[in-house]
Structures are given as C-alpha cells and as structure tokens.
Amino acid sequence: MDMQLEHTDLLPSLPVFDGVGRVHLAWLASVARRLSLKRGETLFEKGQPVQFLYILLNGHIKLAVPAGHGQEKILEFLKPGDAFGESVLLPDHRWIATAQALFPCKLLALSLSDLATAVERSPAFGLRLLANVSQRVETQFMDQESGALRNAVQRVAEYVLRQPKVGNQARFLYHKRAIASRLGLQPETFSRSLKQLVTDGLITVQGARIVIHDEDALQAMVA
Template sequence: MPDSTPPPGQGADDMRLPEDIQQTLLAVAHRRTLARGGSLFHKGSSPDALFGVVSGSLRVSVVASGGREAVISMLEPGHWFGEVSLLVGRERVYDTCAVDATEMAVVAASDFHHLIATRPDVHMAFTRLVCLRLRQALAWIDDAILMPLPVRLAHRLLTLDARAGSTLLAVSQEDLAFMLGVSRQSVNRQLKLWEEDGTLRVGYRSIELLDRARLEHRAATA
C-alpha cells in the first residue's frame, strides 16, 4: 500500500525509510526513467521489484469495474513502495503512472529478499513502514466515516504541502476529488470558499497555500 494522508500526529516524513536504509537500497538498485504519463506497473502485475522515487512524482490509483478511478496517493522523491506485494508474494493491487518525467530506483525482488533476510535493520525498517501504513489505512476509514469534507480536504492539502516542500502544490481539483472519493464540484466549492477568505489561491492544476496556520486550524476542526 502506498502512503497517503498521515493520521493526526504523524507527519509525512514518518512514512519515509531512514536515510541509511535508503542508501543501502540505492546501492543495489538500478535506475529507470518514465516519461510523463508513463506506466510503472498495472494492477495484477507480478511483484518483481521494490521501487523508490528519485525525482519527479508518481500517481497511484485504482479503477473500479465501472471505470471510476480513485487516486490513492501521489508519491514524491524519497518514498519507497511495493514491499507489501513482495513480502506476501501476491500481485499488485493498484496502478502507477508518472505525473511528470520521473526517475525510479528499482531493487530486484531477489536483492530485496536477501537484504530482509540478512540485515535486521532493513527488516525492522520495513516492518515499521508496513505497520505505519496499516495504521494509516485505519485512519482513512475513520476519516471517511466520521470527518466532514472540509477537514479531510485540509488534511490532504497539508500532506501534499509537507511532501512538496513548497506552498505551491501541483495537484488538480480532479485529483483531489479522486483522492477523497467525492465530486470535483464539491472540492471546487470548498476551495473557492477558502480562496475568498485568503487561505489559498487556485490555479491551473495547482493550488498555492497562502495561510498554512488557518488551514491547520481547519484540519483540526471536526
């Protein structure tokens, strides 16, 4: 499962592997580049590697039988994923494609399993990562059932802000709607209200955060 909105009290950086573990993985990885819109793998494909984003970004999504797409996450540099399918030996359960030109670090399944078997620190790092993602999935369920749209949208924008390291977020209203499981019109209405009070500015496939403190207050207001 890729990472997405961290639960309250958990930052986006908590979902990253420690730097020394990342360097260990990079040492055995080969590089792969994807053009904008290029696919890394599709749902149902065999788990043959672990992946890390070196530059660019990836869109992670699932498509229902009726054709509706739900965006699970946007993965930025420093994020590793694919370990769950490798550990359980089951096919991938989501699709990935490059949002823009993206460079990937690819660790072959055999190298990943060797590290897990011989390096207790690597094993523990991935155990912690999987546990955090399980905790995160439970938080998603709570949010979907209990939290109103403004709170969920504020959480999502703050998470994207933390990953990007910038107040200008390269995300469309359609992507936000897919991430939250609501209509684009609902997202647009809420963003317009926040634009009117100076919290943010809506652009073409982008959102600029103008008042992070105000958005944090909204994210904390149930």
Template sequence: MDLEKFNLPRYLATLPLFSNMRDEELQRLATGCQLRRVERGKVIFRTGDPCHEFHVNVLGQVKLFVISPTGTEKVVELVGPGDSFAEAVMFMGVPYVLSAQTLTDSLILSIEKDVVLREIGASPEFALRMLAGLSRRLHGLIKDVEAYALHSGVQRVIGYLLGDDNLDETENASQAITVSLPVSKAAIASRLSLTPEYFSRVLNELETAGLIHVDKRDIHITDTARLANYQPR
C-alpha cells in the same frame, strides 16, 4: 541530471529505509537497483502485472490507483519525492493490486526483491526498518478509512491543506501559510474520495469565508487556526 553519474549508494543512504547501513551494504543493494526517467502520464505498472521489485520516487509525482468495474478511477495514494511504494506486494509474492502512473516527469528507482531479501537475511536491523516502513503505510491507510467514515468532505479538505499529522497543533497556532498543490485538483479530490466538483465547491466555500485565497495551484491560508476550527453551516 546525468543518470550515469547518479550516486546510488549515497542516495539510498538518505532514505529512512536504508539509513544506518554500512557502505558495503549500500553498495550491494545498489547492484539490484535500476534508475530511469519516466515521462508524465506513463504507467509504471498495472494491476495484475507480476511484482518482483519495489520502487522509490526520486523526483516527480506518482499516483497509485484502481479502476472500478464501472471504469471509475480511485486514487489510493499520491507518492511524492523520497517515498517508496509496492513493498508489501513484493513481499507477498502476488501480482500488483494497484496501478501506478506518473503525474509529472519523474525519476523512478526500482529495487529488486532478491537483493532486498539478501540484505534482510544478513541484517536483522534492516528487516526491522522494512517492517517499520510497512507499519507506517498501514497506519496511513487506517487513518484514511477513519477519515472517510467519520469526517465530512469539508473536514477532509481542511485536513489535507493543513496536514493531518499537524492538525491538532494547528488548531492552537495561528499563522499564514501557502500550500502548493503538487498535482491536479482532480487527483487530490480522488485521493480524498471526493468528486472534483465537490472539491472545488469546498475551496470556494473556504475562500468565501475568508479562510483561503486560491491562486491556481497555490492555496494561501490567511489563518491556520481559524481554518482548523472552521465549522461549515
């Protein structure tokens, strides 16, 4: 991809955060954007770095993580293509509270705080979309806390494979699907607050039960309804 020919206003218009903005607004917003390639394993920012912008993952995979005092890494969120991150910290005016690192070769778009604040001041509708995006992020974090507190490790893995938002519908809809893990099993395990060993044991248990077939990063689910209703012994 030729970054010089990348149409920033057109791409911004595809993001929910910037939908319905006028062409001139998108053009102004694009003046505060920086698009760059980031190789796999590179740190985008670290905990404690000053935050003057937020980011959109255009292509690739990014992990947001913290390091405990004992040196253990905890993945807080896996950021896929089209997802934004660090908006809340930018508005708070505090340093980054998490670190971000690419898990694959990625294309990262950074959007300066000043240009965002300018558009918020000019457009109440834009401000409401920003609030909606932050609310969705908060709702996701609340669901994570609920899952860690109330769901077993097996339930967390099943919820991840089937998609937590669609789990209730899946319980009554039987179909065969394939889920491709976007990142390593270790990263997903950390995201689910599980050890890699336990995550692998759960996959083995589900495979032994005839519910899935593991082929490297491809998880073939033979019956989504059976998997959704599975109760470990």
C-alpha cells in the same frame, strides 16, 4: 557524471536508508535495477504479477484503481523515499492498483531474491522497510477515519493543512481532479468545498496557490 555514483550519493539522504551501512548501500546500488519514468508513464498495471519492490528516489507517482468510464480512484500519492511493492513477498501476488508517474521519476527496483539478500545482509534495512510500510498503514487508517467521520469541507481543510507551507502560503502539487479523487470526492464537490473555505475567509485560492488566513480555524474545523 557517473550514473551509478549519482544514485549512490542520493541514497543516504532518504530516511528509508537511515542506519544502513555504507557498504550495504553500495551493494544495494550495485544489484538494484534503476528506472526512469516520464510524466504520465505507467510503471505497472492492476493485474500484473508483482516482481519488484520499488523505492522511489525522485518524483511523484499515483497508485489508483480504474473505476470505469475512464474514471479512477486514487489510493495513494507516493513521494521520494517511499517503498512499495513489499507484496512481492506474498506468493503469486498481483498488483491491485496501477502506478503512474505524476512527475518524472527515478526509482530503484529490487527483485524478491535481491530483497531477501538485502535484508539478510542488513537487517537494519529490513527494519527501515518495516517502518516505512508501517507508516503507510497508519496513513491509510487516518484516511479511513477522515472518510468516515468528516464531511467534504472538513476533509479539504485537512488536506490543505497537510500541505508543506512557506509562511502562510502553500500549493496544490497535483491536479485538483486528482486530489479530489484521493479525498474520495467528485471534482465538483472539491471545488465547492474549497469555495466554502474561501467564502468563510479561511483561505484564498488562485489556481494551485493557496494562502491560509486562519490556520487555527482550519484546525478547529477538523478536530
């Protein structure tokens, strides 16, 4: 199968390319670098110069800052359709966090000049990028709110509710250790908080599997 066509076909399904004309998409697909990452592979590290805007087509990536003793604080989980590295627009900018693949990834990389040309040719693409990063700011705000206003059990309940559900079932996509870090908790505290929800009869947990018994009570807990 033609690699280039494969990627071109993938593009229209991502919201970040909504409303971007076919011809512009083709141009994007032609100039953008294509990258693949294996699970665990590092895309960039804190301190390196920002050279590209990345668009994640496939897979999951964590953005994290090292915290000594082999610890880290996870700032964000990146999902397909997410764009990151807009700070390529800021002069002499360096990454403030490290990006590492949690699952095998495919992504596009746009250099600063390609990004500028792309927005020049397709202002709609510029607006899509703006909407995307705007969404990320809002997510950060909600995280800040949760971190400041809610306790450990409430934050865990909130996280469970946000997971995609089929019926009343859900799964932890990432390691519990990683989720704990994302929520600003120690793994031990995360474990105890989950146990609390189980003890209260709101959920049951088996490994990465979650069954939600009382969604309303979970909602009430975070409100």
